[in-house]
Amino acid sequence: MDFPPSWLFPVSTADAISAQAVMAQKVIQEDVMDIPSLIGGMDVSNNLYDPEQMIHASAVVLSYPSLQVIDEASVSQKQTFPYIPGLLGFRESPALFEAFQRLRIKPEVLMIDGHGVSHPRGLGIASHLGVLLDMPTVGVAKSILVGKPAGPLGAEAGAQIPLLWKGRILGMLLRTKVRSNPLIISAGHKIALPTAVKLVQSCLQGYRLPEVTRQAHLAANACRKSYLISSATC
Numbered sequence: 001m002d003f004p005p006s007w008l009f010p011v012s013t014a015d016a017i018s019a020q021a022v023m024a025q026k027v028i029q030e031d032v033m034d035i036p037s038l039i040g041g042m043d044v045s046n047n048l049y050d051p052e053q054m055i056h057a058s059a060v061v062l063s064y065p066s067l068q069v070i071d072e073a074s075v076s077q078k079q080t081f082p083y084i085p086g087l088l089g090f091r092e093s094p095a096l097f098e099a100f101q102r103l104r105i106k107p108e109v110l111m112i113d114g115h116g117v118s119h120p121r122g123l124g125i126a127s128h129l130g131v132l133l134d135m136p137t138v139g140v141a142k143s144i145l146v147g148k149p150a151g152p153l154g155a156e157a158g159a160q161i162p163l164l165w166k167g168r169i170l171g172m173l174l175r176t177k178v179r180s181n182p183l184i185i186s187a188g189h190k191i192a193l194p195t196a197v198k199l200v201q202s203c204l205q206g207y208r209l210p211e212v213t214r215q216a217h218l219a220a221n222a223c224r225k226s227y228l229i230s231s232a233t234c
Contacts (some may be wrong), residue, residue, distance in 0.1 A: 007132060008094055009080055016081065016090045017121075023131045024122040032190040033108060033136050039064045039203070040107030041216035042099065042129070044092050045224040046079075053079045056227060057095035058219035060212070061107045067203060067211045073102035074223035086120055089128030096129060109136040109191070111200065111212040116188035118163055118171035120146045130189025137188030138196040139171070140213050144184055149173050153182055160197065172197050180208045 007023060010016035038061055045056045054076055061071040075098045081090040096112075115124025116139030123131075126139030147165030154161075157178050163171040163186075171186030174197060185200050187193045203210035209217065 003132060008090075008097060010090055013084060013087070016084075016087050020087065020089070020121055020123050020128075023128065026131050027117060027122065027127050027187075028190045029117065029187045029192060030190070031136075031192045031195050036064050036108040038062070038070075038105065038107040039067075039199075039212050040100070040103070040110040041112075041210075041212035041214075042096050042110060043113040043213060043216035043220045044095060045217075045220035048083060054224075054227065055079050055092060055095040056220055056224035057092065057099045058216050058223055059096070059099040059103055060215045060219055061103060061105050062212055062215065065202060067205065069215055071103050071105040072215075072219055073099050073104075074219055075099045075102065076223060076227045088114070089123065089125045092125055093128050093132065096125075097132060100129075100133065109138065109199070110188070111138045111140050111203070111210060111216075112188060113140055113142075113213045113217060115139045115141045115145050115184065116171070116186035116196075118145060118147065118165075118184055118186035124186070124188075126186065126188030134190075136190040138191060138199060139184070139186040139188045140200060140210060141171075141184040141186070142181070144173075146170070155179075158201070169193065174200065176200075176204050176210070177206070177208050183208070 006019040058074040077095040112126040116126035130137030173182040
């Protein structure tokens with residue numbers, strides 16, 4: 001993985017916006033993989049008001065389609081870029097990138113808690129990491145960042161409707177559970193939207209989140225709590 005330093009560690013907001021524009025042009029929204037046997041999940045846990053400004057990131061690897069956790073890696077790092085709407089990838093990607101590097105078993109595709117191309121500049125955290133790692137990624141977000149649903153979404157589990165913005169389909173709203181808010185599924189990198197949606201659906205086990213990002217979420221929260229406990233006892 002060879003890329004300019006600004007893709008991971010921009011020195012200014014202008015540097016980040018410039019890097020983001022270049023990276024967005026490299027995103028591929030087409031399938032380049034076969035059916036995977038290993039799927040990775042990634043998430044972060046943090047507090048915007050934490051005086052230390054720590055990012056706690058976790059990467060997990062699950063067998064597919066059995067969805068058993070077979071590897072996990074976590075890291076706690078001080079953020080290197082501030083919280084700026086639309087540039088979240090630069091705040092979270094260094095810790096997520098490091099967590100991925102620590103995995104002993106590497107997945108063939110990643111599901112990331114956050115947006116892929118369903119982003120104002122086409123490069124949410126899932127697309128950002130996909131380009132950095134040069135691998136297929138899927139964005140699994142909990143709320144809309146940009147765009148509007150093409151119409152009303154059915155109340156039943158499995159209901160879906162496109163997310164539209166400026167005449168383009170950015171992603172798919174997918175209701176994964178009755179009486180739960182839908183997830184926003186988007187292509188991250190090297191995967192087509194229909195494949196991304198099907199992959200997420202195949203990883204549902206009765207929760208709102210697909211098992212892959214649910215396990216990553218649990219691991220990231222555990223990492224944060226472990227850090228807080230160790231800091232309190234130092």
